[in-house]
Amino acid sequence: MISEIYMQQFEYFIPCGRGLEELLLAEVTSLGGEQVKATNSGVHCTGSLQLGYELCLWSRLGSRVLMRLTAGEVHDRYGLEKVAAQFDWPEIFNERNTFAVRFNGTSETLKNTQFSAQVIKDGVVDSFRRRGLRRPDVAVQRPEINIQGYLHKSEVTIYLDLAGSGLHERGYRQAKGAAPIRETLAAALVQRAGLTESAILAPDQWPALIADPTCGSGTLLIEAAMVATDRAPGLGRSDWGFNAWRGHKAQVWNDVKAAAQERFERGRAACKTQFHGVEEDAQIVQAAQQNIHALEFDDLIKIEQGNATADWVLKRYRHASSGLMLANPPYGERLGNTFSAWRFYRDFGRQLRKGIPGWRAAILAPDEAMIKAMRIRTEKKYKLNNGGISVLLAILQLNDEQEEFARPEVEALQNRLLKNWQAREKWAAKEGVNCFRVYDADIPEFNAAIDFYDGHLIIQEYAAPANIPVQVTEKRWWQIIEAVLDSLPIDADKIHTRQRQRQKGESQYNRVAEEGVMIEVQEYNAKFLVNLTDYLDTGLFLDHRWVRKDIQKRAMGKRVLNLFAYTGSASVHAGLGGAEQITTVDLSKTYLNWAKDNFRLNHLTINRHEFIQADCVKWLEEQSTQAEPEQWDLIFIDPPTFSNSKRMSDVFDVQRDHVAILRAAKSLLSKNGLLIFTTNKRGFKLASEELAALGLVSEDHTRDSIPPDFAKQRAIHYCWYLRHA
Template identity: 40%
Template sequence: MYRIRPTSKKKKKQPLRFTATCGFGLEPLVSEEIASFGGEQIDAHPGAVTWSGHLESGYRACLWSRFASRILLELARFDAPNPDALYAHAGNILWDEHFTAQQTFAVHTTLVNASLTHSQFASLRIKDAIVDQFRKRFGKRPDVNAFAPDIRLNLHVQGTGASLSLDLSGESLHRRGYRTGSGEAPLKETLAAAIVRLSGWLDRRQAEPILLDPMCGGGTLLIEAALMLSDSAPGLLRKTFGFMAWNKHDPLLWERLVQEALDREGRSLPETWPQFIGYDADPKVVAAARKNVIAAGLRDVIVIKQRQLARLQSPGPRGCLLTNPPYGERLSEKEAVKYLYRCLGRVFRSQFSGWTLGFFTANPDLAEMTGMQWQERHRLFNGPIKCQLLVGQESQMGEKAVHRWAPVALAAGSPGEDLANRLIKNCTTLLPWAEAEGITCFRLYDGDIPEYNLAIDCYEEWLHVQEYAPPATIDPAKAEERFQQALQVIRAVFDVPRSRLFIKTRQKQKGAQQYQKKPGTGTLYEVREGGGRFLVNFTDYLDTGLFLDHRLTRTRLGQLTHGKTFLNLFAYTGSATVYAAMGGATATTTVDVSETYLSRAQANLALNGFGGPLHQCVEADCMDWLKRNHDRFGVIFVDPPTFSNARHRKQTFDIQNDHPALLRLAMQHLTKAGVLIFSTNFRKFKLDPTLEQEFDVREISDQTVPLDFQRNRRIHRCWEMRHPFSPSEPQEAC
């Protein structure tokens, strides 16, 4: 008789414990993913999600997680009140079960409110325990490789509790394998995927069949969106994972999961793709983005082109504009970024009616410059930087209407009646002209009556009044009485409140006085001219930042610069550069010695949607820069001050004495078929006759003084200069 031996019950495998690390704010998205991977007992913490499950759930997380940074398999959990406890507990793990002495390893430590205070020393104690165990048991030890280890271990200590884990991912999971190049501060793929998901576009893609990123950088947002739409596992392009060097790696399980992912991708490819369009102002970044798109296998899906924000147009009636615009870390950059945001909002309102705007920014306060009414706000982090994803469809502001002045005559016999009548007479001529020409900023009065020696400029709804200092022969008290009377007349005729009336006294400036800041608010106001936008300051400096008498000169420059490179010397606030960019200049260089003026120039460019390396602003002395630089330009604008003794210069600049040297230097930078425009407001100026012998020189002052300055035709003088050439000599392209 045989006894039947009872079969032993197979011991049930204990579930493993995993942790997925992620950026702050992404925990809910990672938790959803882990649940779909078969994870159980899911628990979210700031920057991490833990769960229990089988090895398959960890492998799936490595292959499929779009939002996690690393997947960690817990090896041990213990108390670690001191470094010796770390050594003891790490020594209890049989390390040869996980890797061999021929492999390399590294330990990375994070401490959170821990009694241990030095992360590198904590890593060192773990390393010592591993090395000592290998040496004791096998007589040889594995080496440490901090940069590319075969096995990566993670020690996390919070308080006195410690967990030691094996990093299954190896390199961070945001490294999908398609990024070959990118612009500055590239957006991590994991964060880009989260932005796409939270924007809601994937759910609206049938109604919004276009995804457009006008500042796409490396194209990450578009690539992640396309990969999500095609149900492509983000880990498919990666060649290695941390678990591949692990002794307990299950290659058959991994191969099955990879094949499953390939099958899913094949079944999920859309029959008709939405349009994925990306633009960037930097041609080098565009080239890098195109390489990334090709590496991701999306060459026929995503279109990347070089384009300035100023040229942005809607490619269709419905879609989603999703972008991660520049943040601006330096103060000068933040100023420009603020106006770039304003430009984006204006372009979106005018060109993208019916679209959704997804706006990811580290400056949510500045994002209000877009004028959008946001329906959703998602708080996220880009590394350590607090950010928000703002989503909206409606604008809270429309285009500002053109202000129309309606002057009112004073009663007969009123004080200052003669000035009032002159103002109304000027308005009768200038207001219809300005409206017909689309001009909103112009000179209304310029010392027409000797007793009222002042200039009045209209800047849309604001009036800028400059009193010319009276000569010494005039009684100061009488002059002040006349000026106050003039101000009363101006307020009455134009019904302008004090908040829209700005007053200055203009007198001859000497030395550094001409650049000194006046007491003021620093407020910048936006005005329109020639299809562009410009920032003016009515309080802090003698000039507002927009020379109205150069309106026609700027227009001329805009017409000349199409398809050419442009150099703006003594650029002031860069208004001429904006005209050149709007006119189609291929690249611009703006040079001025003042950091303040260049900051405004960058802001003016950004306000009009121009920026990047094709539009450089250079802080330098123009004479010194011309001597050092060797570039050539198709159009050059030179509008130097009459006199300058800026503190950095060892000698002063005087327009009459120094203009020959200046212009000869500038002409060395002009292409053979190019044109240089030189202007000065020095009334006693005489052009050096030797320049006319060397170059083709033509005065164009009559063509550049606009109607509102015809009463003072000597407001400036202007010349065009070219290199001489024979009729038989072909003109080269600029």
């Protein structure tokens, strides 16, 4: 079999990242592949053993080079094991070699890829045992033989991985910067920018300068330089998947590698293009220089420390008669958050719009929003994939200076935000609070609420109506971000977002993140801890501040009951107002602990007061049915609109159930006591006649309980003061 293996044509499959299939097909064809056919995330072809070596050495875009060994129809684990076991594995590798199996694809009976890989391993071992050979060892790390199984519908195909490890491991990366771009994607970006192997035949067609003002550890520049010098991407690798393969023909491989070395020496001598990179982080600059040195490209590629948006960067490039800019600007973890990234793309685009005669650019971005943030015309766009994350490549012409796009709708929002900010910041300072609402869907198209918390901003996007297309809501969301960044004096790192629907039940209290950004805010003479990231609400309902202020005013010497207390902000105000005793009741242990923290923050003695974890509705019923119910002088009730918490005894609806809870609360209210009832339910109707029949007189205090930053929104909450008739 080994002697025959050199004479036959092999079937190869070269997998690749999504979006690279077209480019990879052209590459495989240029390397001599026959019957080349692109499929989803890869290319099939046939060819000689030499072709397999050429693919390993020269493919810039492929992830691996898989040589087909066997295939068969399978319907269950037994069929899969049979296909694997019937193949003569001792002809492929020695019993002393280590091996590993990877598997892709599932079916109704083979649902777990790890299990399917184990089944193939068992089949491989059985093949050795039938020949009376000892079992080869499986290696998790760096196996000598890599076997790949693919299941599609009811057919499994088993391959030998000639590359061994991913082809993106070029061998030059001595050090990595933060979130480095994968080499195969970098090579694709270089090709989409118009730089291909065919250009080597005409060095004068290459730009005089190739620049990356966001170069990180230099991957884009290095990949471009390897194309410019005709260097095979695998020339620096020594570890290959075919090294332990019994069919490996060293002479053929050595010839392929020697030819590649000769091409590189000629290409290196002919290369006239220079390469320049800019990176802000000094440590990453050092990492880039190590990678460049490993390839002996020190005289070709120069890296400087600086910021891509600085004026000097683009001025540096104007001396070149022609140029190409390659860039993978930082986003996500590299910049801290989405808004820092958006601001970077906006500022970067502002520089690019100045133009550089004779230049074009290929810019990689996480999504369409970041491309639009640059506000510059694009020539082409390509959807690509970076380590499982969808990205977008934009090709731009930089020849001429470009005017910034007119954006009247964003300007209108900016004007509204700035107007609101100036008025409310001044009011808040006079009022003695450092958190307030800046905007609440003032312009209907921009359906969001924006709140300020002592230097931080929370943008809460309301869910759009079902008849609004997703792309429209996405566009408007980024227009809100743009308007906020351009009009409000807030650091991008201190902007937090969440999507918020009109709430039902306890969803407003559910945890939505685990970042834990807690800050201390001021409300008159009270201090509160607010969580800016982990919940839909922060722990402080800003629209209720005047209600809390009035509770403090009335609390001196009183016994105060706070039901549905949340984080105890009303209880804190009662304590600061000199309440004799405060009872705080809530279903959540988390929020009761938060309430205690708020008490400590305000130097209120916890052991003088009660904190009760209970279903408030059930607790009210139990207290009110006692022979001599305990009495409170001031009761505050702010129930949820709706709740179906598993810990509650029943489903709660404030419209349906408010009479019942107020009836129970009446029996706990002292003779001259005051009961304050509020709700955020839209369109709520108080059953005043029923309450009057129960002996409760109600006064509507809705208007005078809503502060100015919420005054334009129709009934952000309702508020009544109730007393015994």
